[in-house]
Amino acid sequence: MSEKIRKEIESLREKLRRHNRLYYVEARPEITDLEFDRRLKQLEQLEQEHPEYDSPDSPTHQVGGDAIDGFTSAPHREPMLSIDNVYDEAKLNDFTERVEKLLDGESPQYTVEYKIDGVAVALIYEQGILAQALTRGDGRMGDDITANVRTIRSVPLKLMVDNPPARLEVRGEGYIANSEFSKLRAKQEERGEQPYANPRNTTAGSLKLLDPKICAERKLSFLAHGVGSNDGVEFESHLQYLDYLQTAGIPATPNVKAFDNIHDATQYAHELGDAIPELDFEVDGIVIKVNSTAQRQKLGNTTKSPRWVIAYKWEKYEAVTRVKEIEVTVGKSGTLTPLAHLEPVEIAGTTVSRSTLHNKEQIEKLDVREGDWVVVEKAGKIIPHVLRVEEHRRDGSEKPYKFPMQCPACQTNSVQDEGGVYIRCPNPNCPAQLKQTLTFFASRGAMDIEGLGEKLSEQLLDEGFVTTLPDIYRLKDKQDELLELERMAQKKLDNLLEGIEQSKKQPLWRLLTGLNIRHVGARNAQILSEKFGEMDVIQKQSAEEIADVDEIGPIIADSVYQFLHSDYGSRLIEDLRTLGLDFGEPITEEPSTKEGFLDGKTLVVTGTLKRFTRDDIHEMIRNHGGKPTGSVSKKTAYLVVGEDAGSKLSKAESLGVETISEDEFLEMIGED
Numbered sequence: 001m002s003e004k005i006r007k008e009i010e011s012l013r014e015k016l017r018r019h020n021r022l023y024y025v026e027a028r029p030e031i032t033d034l035e036f037d038r039r040l041k042q043l044e045q046l047e048q049e050h051p052e053y054d055s056p057d058s059p060t061h062q063v064g065g066d067a068i069d070g071f072t073s074a075p076h077r078e079p080m081l082s083i084d085n086v087y088d089e090a091k092l093n094d095f096t097e098r099v100e101k102l103l104d105g106e107s108p109q110y111t112v113e114y115k116i117d118g119v120a121v122a123l124i125y126e127q128g129i130l131a132q133a134l135t136r137g138d139g140r141m142g143d144d145i146t147a148n149v150r151t152i153r154s155v156p157l158k159l160m161v162d163n164p165p166a167r168l169e170v171r172g173e174g175y176i177a178n179s180e181f182s183k184l185r186a187k188q189e190e191r192g193e194q195p196y197a198n199p200r201n202t203t204a205g206s207l208k209l210l211d212p213k214i215c216a217e218r219k220l221s222f223l224a225h226g227v228g229s230n231d232g233v234e235f236e237s238h239l240q241y242l243d244y245l246q247t248a249g250i251p252a253t254p255n256v257k258a259f260d261n262i263h264d265a266t267q268y269a270h271e272l273g274d275a276i277p278e279l280d281f282e283v284d285g286i287v288i289k290v291n292s293t294a295q296r297q298k299l300g301n302t303t304k305s306p307r308w309v310i311a312y313k314w315e316k317y318e319a320v321t322r323v324k325e326i327e328v329t330v331g332k333s334g335t336l337t338p339l340a341h342l343e344p345v346e347i348a349g350t351t352v353s354r355s356t357l358h359n360k361e362q363i364e365k366l367d368v369r370e371g372d373w374v375v376v377e378k379a380g381k382i383i384p385h386v387l388r389v390e391e392h393r394r395d396g397s398e399k400p401y402k403f404p405m406q407c408p409a410c411q412t413n414s415v416q417d418e419g420g421v422y423i424r425c426p427n428p429n430c431p432a433q434l435k436q437t438l439t440f441f442a443s444r445g446a447m448d449i450e451g452l453g454e455k456l457s458e459q460l461l462d463e464g465f466v467t468t469l470p471d472i473y474r475l476k477d478k479q480d481e482l483l484e485l486e487r488m489a490q491k492k493l494d495n496l497l498e499g500i501e502q503s504k505k506q507p508l509w510r511l512l513t514g515l516n517i518r519h520v521g522a523r524n525a526q527i528l529s530e531k532f533g534e535m536d537v538i539q540k541q542s543a544e545e546i547a548d549v550d551e552i553g554p555i556i557a558d559s560v561y562q563f564l565h566s567d568y569g570s571r572l573i574e575d576l577r578t579l580g581l582d583f584g585e586p587i588t589e590e591p592s593t594k595e596g597f598l599d600g601k602t603l604v605v606t607g608t609l610k611r612f613t614r615d616d617i618h619e620m621i622r623n624h625g626g627k628p629t630g631s632v633s634k635k636t637a638y639l640v641v642g643e644d645a646g647s648k649l650s651k652a653e654s655l656g657v658e659t660i661s662e663d664e665f666l667e668m669i670g671e672d
Helices: 002-024 032-051 089-102 178-190 199-207 213-216 239-247 262-274 293-299 360-366 429-441 454-462 469-482 490-503 508-514 522-532 535-540 544-546 552-567 567-578 612-621 648-657 662-671
Strands: 073-075 109-116 121-126 127-135 139-144 167-175 222-225 257-259 284-289 309-313 314-331 336-347 350-357 372-381 385-389 602-606 628-629 636-641 658-660
Touching: 002 032, 089 284, 089 293, 089 648, 089 662, 109 167, 109 222, 109 262, 121 199, 121 222, 127 567, 139 262, 167 199, 178 360, 222 239, 222 262, 222 612, 262 284, 262 628, 284 314, 293 490, 314 429, 314 522, 336 360, 336 372, 350 372, 350 385, 360 385, 372 522, 429 469, 429 508, 429 636, 454 628, 469 490, 469 567, 508 522, 508 567, 522 535, 522 612, 535 552, 535 567, 552 567, 602 612, 612 628, 612 662, 636 648, 636 662, 648 658, 658 662
Parallel strands: 602 628, 602 636, 636 658
Antiparallel strands: 073 139, 109 257, 109 284, 121 127, 121 167, 167 222, 284 309, 314 336, 314 372, 336 350, 372 385
C-alpha cells in the first residue's frame, strides 16, 4: 500500500511539473487554473498524510513555507556585472565596432532580446534541484532569497532533464505581471491600504519579505536571460543555452533571435519594440549580445560590465487617463484591432488620445473596460500603449467590452487564427481591408506609385473609381471623371497616371510585397523572386518546395501557396497580368553584374546619398548579387560613401577596406 501511495505522489508531482512547464515555458496550457489547483491540493493532502514521502522539490513547496528570521549574504561564484547602456543607434554602432575590432576580424552573430524591467535573480541548481537563489547585491555578494523564490510558480524546483549537471546557475529577472499588479492594487484599495507605486518596486519588496506565504500571494514570475557559473555542462552559444533552459522547464525571455550583422539586429530591435504592447511585463530597452560563448570569452569584461553585451534603452513616460470608448479597426490583412479612445493626456510633450489594445486576448488580460482609468506608457519612439488598469479606481460604471463577432466594415463573420490570438475578417473584398491594401500597394516599400498617397487612395475608393487593386491601372480610361474630384488638377492627374504607368515596370519582388500576402514582407519577396524568377514559376511550386528556400520556412510558404491558389489570389494575379505588369524573368546562369563583380561580395553604405535612399541602394546591391550589411569588418568588400560619413569610414580606412562613391558604384555595376 505504501509503495502505491509513493507512486501516486510521484505521478502527481510529475504531472504538475509538466503542466507548470506547459503554462510558463511553452505557453500552451492543457488544463485550467482551477484543475491545476485541485491536483495541487490533492498532492498536498497526500503529503500531509504521508510525511515520509515529502520532498523539497515538490510543487507543494511553491505555495510558501514558514517565515524566516532574516536574510544572509552569499558570494557569487562569478560576479553579476551590470550592462552598459546606449540611447541611440550611433552609440550602438560604436559598440559593435569595438566588438569587431577586439575580435580581430572574426564576424560575430548578435542576439536581440527584451530588457525586462524587473529584479535580477540568480538560480543555482545542484544535481537538478533548486539549491539557492540570490539577489544581485553588489555584484559579488547577494542576499539569499531562496525561500521566496521557491514560491514562484514559473521557477521549477527540479530540472526536467534526465542527466542534470552538477551545477547550473541561471540568471534572469523576477517580476510581477502587469495584470497581476492591477489585481494586487485593487485588493489593497479594498483593504484601505495605499496601493503600490509600480511593478518593479513591488517585486523587489516581495522578494525581501520575511514571510514566504505573503510572497506567494503576490504571484511573481521569472524569465531567464543569462548564464552564471556551471559545472558539468557547456554551451557554445547564447541561443543553445536558452534552448536548453526551455528543455529543462525554465522560462526564458521570449522571441530571441540571432543576426549576422548589427543592421539586421537593429531592425529586429525595432520590431520587438513595436510588439511591446503584447507583453504582460514591463520592458525598459532591448539587449544585444554576442551569441558565441568563445567570442564572449575572448572579449572579456571591464571592471563594471561585459564587453560583449549592450542595452539599447529609452526613456519611459507614463500618465493616467480614462478610456472613453473602445472601437475595432480593420487592418490590411483583415486583422480586427481594438483601439482605445482616451481622454487626452500629455506624455513626453505630445498629446495622446488613442492607444492600441492590440487584440481580444490583450483586452481580456488587462480586463480593460470602457470608463476605466488606465496607465498609458510611451517609451522612446514606441507608440503609446495601455500598460495596466487602475482597478482600485473603479466605481461600477465601467462597461466590459464585448469583442465583435463580425467585421465592423463588411459584417462578415470573423475568424480567429488557428493557434493564434488574432481575429480577422476573412473577406478579401472587405472595403476596410482594400483601403489599407491600396495605400500599402502604392507605398515606397511596395510598388512606389508616385502621386498615389493615402488621402487620394481613400478618395478613389470612396468615389467608386477603385474597387479592386487592378482598377488602379484602369484609371487612365476615366480621366474626365477624375478631373471632377476635389483638388484634382490636370497636372496632378498627369503625374498620377505617369506614376501608375511606371509602376508596371517595377520588379517582381515589389509586386509580391504589394499583394499583401500574410507574413510576406519585402525581404521574403526578394528571396522568392531571386530564387524562382517568375510569378508563374512560384505558382507552380508546392508549399513544401517554397518552404525549402532559405529564410522562408513553412509558415510563410503555406501563406504564399494558399494565396496564390485561392480564388481571390489567382483572379487578382491574372487580372494584373492582362494589364501588363512585370511578372519577372526566367532564372539564368549568367552573372547579373558587369563580369559578376558583386557576386558574393559584402557592401556597406554610409553617409547621406544624393541619388538613392538607403533601401534603394540596398535593393540595387542585392539585384547585382551582393549582400548589404550594416557594419564594416575585414570581410567588407566595399564601403559606399555619401556625404557626412562617420565612424564607418574611419573603420574602413583602418581595416584597408576599399571606399567608393555613388558614381563609382554605378560604374562598377554597369548602370547609368
